[in-house]
Amino acid sequence: MISFKKDNISLVSGAGSGLGRAISIRIIELGGSVIGVGRNEDKLNKTKNLCSIPENFYIEPRDLTTDFDNLPIWLKTLSEKYGKLSGLVNCAGIQETMPLAAIKIENSRKLFDINYFANIALIKGFSKKNNNIGTGSSIVCISSFTSLIGLPATTNYSASKGAINSMVKTLAVELARDGIRINSILPGHIITELMTSENNKLSEQQLDSLKKKYPLGFGEPEDVADLTCFLLSNSSKWITGSNIVIDGGASINF
Ligand SMILES: NC(=O)c1ccc[n+]([C@@H]2O[C@H](COP(=O)([O-])OP(=O)(O)OC[C@H]3O[C@@H](n4cnc5c(N)ncnc54)[C@H](OP(=O)(O)O)[C@@H]3O)[C@@H](O)[C@H]2O)c1
Known part of the structure; x- marks a missing residue:
């Protein structure tokens, strides 16, 4: 059984909804603490109220796409305020459904800002020696x-x-010498x-045919939360640089 101590502190981005909320709730259920990050403070407060020990959820509202260069310095401030971090979960992200003809580079950059560059900046800050606990530190990127299949309009x-x-494979080698592991989780729907706003664009017929691709049905946020906690814990101490699929069998059925 996985368990954390209160001073196992993980920063979770996107903690105000969806997967980030479920991950935060599960870390705290297992005994750990969470620094929850997102732009909307009300959403973070809602997550806090849903936690079994709300005082172990620390709220730090922030837009992670402004001032990338200062994110590593901000991580230093957080580790001084709450204690050295043992985990980082990069969960904040946005989705777009956009066929090639409609793609605009400016929008594409915005998507990469949160889905990729914010990850790098947070990892850079987390991996500074004084900001993490050293051996036992773990980074999980959602x-x-x-990224493995050919789903139209998701370029x-x-x-x-x-x-x-790709990034987690390179960084797994670079960060191993400091005792830090890093892996990515590849969820299906x-x-x-995020998923329901996407669903609004799908007809019932489209949704039905999507569901048929899932031998085990669509997933729930808790499925991803459990895998994340496993990767944050010492139970996965020999796993790094891995891209771990969790999709109810969908990717072998598309
Ligand atoms: N749901 C799925 O089917 C699915 C499948 C595969 C992968 N994923 C991935 O899982 C992650 C979480 O998705 P979700 O389904 O939980 O979606 P969600 O409920 O929309 O959560 C996304 C979170 O990201 C935060 N966020 C967005 N832009 C931000 C910014 N600039 N700065 C700080 N925080 C920001 C949002 O909080 P604020 O609005 O408060 O900023 C929100 O809490 C995403 O990376 C997504 O790509 C989801």
Whole structure:
């Protein structure tokens, strides 16, 4: 059984909804603490109220796409305020459904800002010696199974997640010498706000045919939360640089 101590502190980006909220709740259920980050303070407060020990959820509202260069310095401030971090979960992200003809480079950059560059800046700050606990530190980046399959109209989104998959392999080697592990999780469709706003664009017929691709049905945020906690914990101490698919069998069935 996985358990954390209160001083196992993980920063979770996107903690105000969906997967980031479920991950935060599960870390705290297992005994750890979370610094929850997102732009909307009300959403973070809602997550705090849903936690079994709300005082172990620290709220730090922030737009992670402004002032990238200062994100590593901000991580230093957080580790001084709350204690050295043992985990970083890069979960904040946006999705777009956009066929090639409609792609605009400016929008593509915005998507890469949060889905990729914010990850790099947070990892840079986390990996500074005084900001993490050294051996036992773990980084989890939430990618997507769309980076592995040919799902039409997801070019930028899938490419941003493909960048994450490659990045964790390189950084796993660089960070291993400091005792830090890093992996990515590639979920299939999970019912969250992101997914339902996407679903609004799908007809019932489209949704039905999508569901048929999932031998085990659509996933739930808790499925990803459990895998994340495993990767944050010492139970996975020999796993680094891996891209781990969790999709109810969808990617072998597309
Ligand atoms: N749901 C799925 O089916 C699915 C499948 C595969 C992968 N994923 C990935 O899982 C991650 C979480 O998705 P989700 O389904 O939980 O979606 P979600 O409910 O929309 O959560 C995304 C979170 O990212 C935060 N965020 C967005 N832009 C931000 C910014 N500039 N700065 C700080 N925070 C920002 C949002 O908080 P604020 O609005 O408060 O900033 C929000 O809490 C994403 O990376 C997504 O690509 C999801």
